[in-house]
Amino acid sequence: MQKSVGRLVSILYRKNQVYLNCALKSAQITASELPFLLYFFRNDTTAGISQEALSAYLLIDKAATARAVQSLLKKGFLRKEKDEADRRANKIFLTELGEQQRTVVQARLQQWTQFLTEGLDAQSVDTMFHVLEQMVEKMETTDWHNIWRNAE
Amino acid sequence: MQKSVGRLVSILYRKNQVYLNCALKSAQITASELPFLLYFFRNDTTAGISQEALSAYLLIDKAATARAVQSLLKKGFLRKEKDEADRRANKIFLTELGEQQRTVVQARLQQWTQFLTEGLDAQSVDTMFHVLEQMVEKMETTDWHNIWRNAE
DNA sequence: AAAAAATAGTTGACACAACAACTATGCAGG
DNA sequence: CCTGCATAGTTGTTGTGTCAACTATTTTTT
Numbered sequence: 001m002q003k004s005v006g007r008l009v010s011i012l013y014r015k016n017q018v019y020l021n022c023a024l025k026s027a028q029i030t031a032s033e034l035p036f037l038l039y040f041f042r043n044d045t046t047a048g049i050s051q052e053a054l055s056a057y058l059l060i061d062k063a064a065t066a067r068a069v070q071s072l073l074k075k076g077f078l079r080k081e082k083d084e085a086d087r088r089a090n091k092i093f094l095t096e097l098g099e100q101q102r103t104v105v106q107a108r109l110q111q112w113t114q115f116l117t118e119g120l121d122a123q124s125v126d127t128m129f130h131v132l133e134q135m136v137e138k139m140e141t142t143d144w145h146n147i148w149r150n151a152e
Numbered sequence: 153m154q155k156s157v158g159r160l161v162s163i164l165y166r167k168n169q170v171y172l173n174c175a176l177k178s179a180q181i182t183a184s185e186l187p188f189l190l191y192f193f194r195n196d197t198t199a200g201i202s203q204e205a206l207s208a209y210l211l212i213d214k215a216a217t218a219r220a221v222q223s224l225l226k227k228g229f230l231r232k233e234k235d236e237a238d239r240r241a242n243k244i245f246l247t248e249l250g251e252q253q254r255t256v257v258q259a260r261l262q263q264w265t266q267f268l269t270e271g272l273d274a275q276s277v278d279t280m281f282h283v284l285e286q287m288v289e290k291m292e293t294t295d296w297h298n299i300w301r302n303a304e
Numbered sequence: 305a306a307a308a309a310a311t312a313g314t315t316g317a318c319a320c321a322a323c324a325a326c327t328a329t330g331c332a333g334g
Numbered sequence: 335c336c337t338g339c340a341t342a343g344t345t346g347t348t349g350t351g352t353c354a355a356c357t358a359t360t361t362t363t364t
Binding site: 014017018021050051052062063065066067070083086087088089090 | 311312313314315316321322
């Protein structure tokens with residue numbers, strides 16, 4: 001049986017979604033909203049951030065960003081202003097209510113990582129992280145939409 | 153910025169889907185159908201295989217399996233028989249036409265892997281594979297639906 | 305300064321996968 | 335036997351994400 005990174009990543013992704021939706025249900029946070037909240041938890045956004053920047057960082061389509069942000073606004077976890085310096089853009093902020101979710105969210109996330117990696121060699125886990133980062137980096141910086149054309 | 157396996161896996165998964173849909177368009181194969189075709193390419197299925205078994209191996213919901221198989225039947229890549237030994241089950245086979253897709257499919261897949269891993273340390277890539285496998289293994293064999301309940 | 309191109313965001317349509325409810329078949333204990 | 339439970343598969347509904355088309359602004363070109 002040949003190894004397939006596609007299969008593994010697919011399973012990890014899908015099960016992760018199920019876990020998150022389940023584990024964060026009580027906090028009213030869905031798997032699709034989580035990446036955005038995490039961005040606010042982990043970065044300085046006191047000046048607000050545009051949806052474009054969120055999309056670019058998460059490599060998520062701007063349509064999905066628009067919908068997730070809308071949903072988080074409605075739930076009161078985020079707040080939106082028009083950017084007066086560039087009136088095309090929004091400036092998105094984390095609200096106090098959003099900030100209050102940090103603890104639960106990080107706990108659930110930490111428990112998932114803990115579950116996935118416990119018993120594994122820490123060094124190997126680090127290596128995995130690093131390789132995944134390199135592959136994502138490559139996708140960000142290369143136009144790979146036609147990579148097979150070069151080969152024929 | 154804290155490391156997040158979730159973010160990396162998510163990006164890998166989504167971009168992989170986009171790549172596959174693009175690279176296999178000419179072969180009339182979609183990203184959702186691919187895992188099933190691959191199973192037939194990589195395993196002995198001369199006796200046919202049930203949808204249940206496919207679902208179990210790919211960890212894909214049986215509903216998704218039913219739809220992908222339906223679609224591949226319609227395209228003529230797979231063939232279906234009632235299992236006479238257990239009339240609830242289907243026996244699914246790869247057709248000659250399906251077999252003919254092997255070359256293109258494997259080429260496109262190989263090119264993607266090549267692109268993702270070129271320039272990376274081969275040893276590290278192996279380690280990544282192994283760690284991903286271990287994590288998937290853990291998800292298969294553990295009931296993790298409430299892992300955070302233990303912790304409080 | 306006017307025209308053209310680029311950028312930020314929204315919306316509609318569709319692909320993909322999960323869950324629940326359902327049908328049909330098989331099996332086990334009374 | 336037959337009643338109840340388990341298994342294989344199908345279908346409806348919903349959440350998630352991509353792409354394309356559109357509006358509204360900003361920037362660049364001429």
